[in-house]
Amino acid sequence: MKKILTIEEGVRSVLSVYNAVPDIKWEYRPAEEGCLTDAIVLDGAVYPLFWWRCDTQIMALAENAPERKLCSMKLNRTCAKSYGIDRLMYQEIDIAELMLDSKIESVMCFDNGCARNMLATMKNKRVAIFELAAVLNDCTAEQGRHIYWGQDGMASDRVVSQKVASDAIYLFSEDEAKPEVFNDIFIYMYGLNKTDVVKAACIAEILMGWRDISDWKEKDAHYRRCLAAAAESDRTCRRTLIREAEV
Amino acid sequence: MSNDKKLKVAVTGFENGHCFYLYQGLRSEPDVEIVAVSFAPRARIIYEKRLGEDAFKGVDIYYDEKEMFDAHPEIEACICGGSNRKHMHEFRLCAERGIHVISMKAPSYDMVEYDEMIRLAKENHIVVYIELEMRWKAAIERIREIIASGKLGEIKAFNAYNYSHNPMWWQHWMDIPEESYGKRIPIREGSRIFRGGALTDHPHIFDIIRYILDSDFDVVYAEAAPNMRDGAETEDLVYVIGKMKNGVIFSLDPSYANREPEQARIVGKNLSKYPRAVQVEMQVTGTKGTLYADSYNADCVEELEPGTQKYSVWTRDLALDNQRRIFVRNFISDIRNGTDNAAVSLEEHKRTLMASNAAYDSIYRGQPVKLCD
Numbered sequence: 001m002k003k004i005l006t007i008e009e010g011v012r013s014v015l016s017v018y019n020a021v022p023d024i025k026w027e028y029r030p031a032e033e034g035c036l037t038d039a040i041v042l043d044g045a046v047y048p049l050f051w052w053r054c055d056t057q058i059m060a061l062a063e064n065a066p067e068r069k070l071c072s073m074k075l076n077r078t079c080a081k082s083y084g085i086d087r088l089m090y091q092e093i094d095i096a097e098l099m100l101d102s103k104i105e106s107v108m109c110f111d112n113g114c115a116r117n118m119l120a121t122m123k124n125k126r127v128a129i130f131e132l133a134a135v136l137n138d139c140t141a142e143q144g145r146h147i148y149w150g151q152d153g154m155a156s157d158r159v160v161s162q163k164v165a166s167d168a169i170y171l172f173s174e175d176e177a178k179p180e181v182f183n184d185i186f187i188y189m190y191g192l193n194k195t196d197v198v199k200a201a202c203i204a205e206i207l208m209g210w211r212d213i214s215d216w217k218e219k220d221a222h223y224r225r226c227l228a229a230a231a232e233s234d235r236t237c238r239r240t241l242i243r244e245a246e247v
Numbered sequence: 248m249s250n251d252k253k254l255k256v257a258v259t260g261f262e263n264g265h266c267f268y269l270y271q272g273l274r275s276e277p278d279v280e281i282v283a284v285s286f287a288p289r290a291r292i293i294y295e296k297r298l299g300e301d302a303f304k305g306v307d308i309y310y311d312e313k314e315m316f317d318a319h320p321e322i323e324a325c326i327c328g329g330s331n332r333k334h335m336h337e338f339r340l341c342a343e344r345g346i347h348v349i350s351m352k353a354p355s356y357d358m359v360e361y362d363e364m365i366r367l368a369k370e371n372h373i374v375v376y377i378e379l380e381m382r383w384k385a386a387i388e389r390i391r392e393i394i395a396s397g398k399l400g401e402i403k404a405f406n407a408y409n410y411s412h413n414p415m416w417w418q419h420w421m422d423i424p425e426e427s428y429g430k431r432i433p434i435r436e437g438s439r440i441f442r443g444g445a446l447t448d449h450p451h452i453f454d455i456i457r458y459i460l461d462s463d464f465d466v467v468y469a470e471a472a473p474n475m476r477d478g479a480e481t482e483d484l485v486y487v488i489g490k491m492k493n494g495v496i497f498s499l500d501p502s503y504a505n506r507e508p509e510q511a512r513i514v515g516k517n518l519s520k521y522p523r524a525v526q527v528e529m530q531v532t533g534t535k536g537t538l539y540a541d542s543y544n545a546d547c548v549e550e551l552e553p554g555t556q557k558y559s560v561w562t563r564d565l566a567l568d569n570q571r572r573i574f575v576r577n578f579i580s581d582i583r584n585g586t587d588n589a590a591v592s593l594e595e596h597k598r599t600l601m602a603s604n605a606a607y608d609s610i611y612r613g614q615p616v617k618l619c620d
Contacts, residue, residue: 071472071473071474071475071484072472072473072484072486074408074486074500076406076530078530078532078537108468108470108488108615110468110488110489110490110496111496112403112404112490112494112495112496113403113534114403114532114534115403115404115496115532116404116496117404117406117488117496117497117498118488119468119469119470119486119488121470125473126472126473127470127471127472127484127486129470129486129488129498129500131404131406131498131530133403133404133530133532133537135403135532135533135534135535135536135537136536136537143537143539149472149475149484149502149504150475151473151474151475151476151477154475154504154506154521159522160522160523160547160549160560161523161541161545161546161547161560163528163539163541163545164539237466237615238614238615239468239613239614239615
């Protein structure tokens with residue numbers, strides 16, 4: 001089986017499955033140090049890439065959220081130390097606003113270096129609780145759970161009693177105390193790890209016009225204001241309103 | 248053991264769900280003789296259905312606590328299991344007679360009342376035990392040991408949730424603010440939701456964080472989300488974050504996050520919709536790593552019931568799992584021998600409930616609340 005080795009190769013592989021030939025010039029830019037997310041360049045215009053929106057579990061939660069009449073959401077996530085907690089928070093804020101169908105209005109945040117907890121009240125009065133940490137080994141998959149509750153149901157990306165992210169294959173051998181794991185999903189992106197599969201899928205969907213990113217720059221600016229408000233809240237120990245950009 | 252050496256015990260109320268377990272535990276304890284119980288007629292009907300028609304065989308039954316205590320001066324100890332509002336009344340009846348007390352997890356959220364309980368206990372030299380079942384879990388001790396080993400490095404964050412169904416459908420008092428919280432206070436100014444729900448019912452994780460970190464609350468901030476149950480008049484989704492005095496940040500979630508059939512009248516197997524009746528899980532993060540823990544039995548089974556095809560998830564305790572028995576035996580030992588084996592004293596537990604009150608104040612004010620020393 002031919003292995004896909006890069007995100008760009010993965011994108012081309014997906015496009016070929018759909019016989020899609022993008023009529024624009026595109027480039028994938030991984031996040032550099034200090035950046036809050038990866039980027040996609042379309043005909044010279046740079047857009048933040050909210051690639052996590054193509055995670056199949058996030059997609060499943062998002063699709064069902066409207067009919068659940070949500071009340072609140074918990075975003076418990078722990079990532080690698082090198083990934084950085086600001087980057088993790090940026091990503092999770094997008095997921096919270098996506099699920100709760102509202103912008104964050106105010107935040108109360110407690111920061112302790114590698115760990116950060118934040119309560120956010122949305123404009124529609126729904127509540128998001130963030131429990132974030134960046135302490136894992138670089139080779140350890142992001143852990144945690146997204147769960148929301150509504151007047152008409154709930155949903156979670158971890159099933160009952162499941163503590164850690166699951167994988168497709170667990171290889172136990174007599175040489176190793178712990179299993180080696182693989183999380184191959186799509187045959188046409190065989191070889192890419194799960195995160196890169198999601199990124200490639202996201203780019204492919206954008207190129208095929210399946211995903212509207214016209215407001216992603218605006219969202220990026222808003223999320224940065226949320227991060228600034230979180231920092232201010234931690235510094236002042238006060239609930240802090242998000243200062244929206246002046247129109 | 249001859250009957251005159253057995254501890255003569257009474258039970259009042261039977262309104263708190265844990266009375267059921269304590270009553271069962273005491274019935275099988277050879278050093279205990281249950282002399283009398285006092286409860287409302289409705290509670291008797293429910294518990295005779297749940298425990299069987301012989302549930303109170305050989306036990307004198309009363310519908311008034313004072314009448315019971317007056318008729319049985321031999322009572323030495325009592326499980327005070329009424330609604331939270333009745334705890335002060337039950338406690339005073341006991342303390343003034345020198346009767347030792349097993350209190351439910353929330354003696355009172357009224358701190359004037361709470362201080363009165365402390366005073367009565369001291370003046371009458373009674374032993375007071377508080378039933379906080381999470382203190383009996385092996386996983387809690389293991390977490391303490393792991394933290395002490397330094398494997399997680401310097402501890403930075405403690406997050407925990409204590410989810411359950413909302414018992415309001417079969418224990419109605421738990422959704423009546425005056426009965427559960429002791430008074431009717433809106434969760435926010437002008438709100439039609441009142442204090443007395445999940446935050447009142449689930450103090451365990453507020454106790455456990457103090458025990459595991461050996462530190463006290465410094466500042467708390469809390470939010471109540473819109474209720475997910477139309478019928479509830481007390482909060483069902485509530486989130487509390489903040490900082491301990493040792494600098495560790497926390498997130499504590501005592502929500503009634505697990506749905507239940509809304510017409511359930513009797514506690515039974517048909518209780519949970521999703522995902523389990525009760526869940527208590529936590530995450531401790533340090534500079535060198537993080538741990539995820541399930542302190543309420545991680546070993547679930549899933550099943551599809553015959554006939555109804557209802558899907559459910561359950562955990563089963565070991566047949567020999569009787570940590571409540573250790574709790575009761577320590578209580579008896581302290582009474583008989585003058586020892587002090589209580590995991591949590593009445594005075595100590597006050598600070599836990601003060602944190603819950605501070606969380607309620609924070610929701611009301613919309614700002615963090617600093618706890619005083």
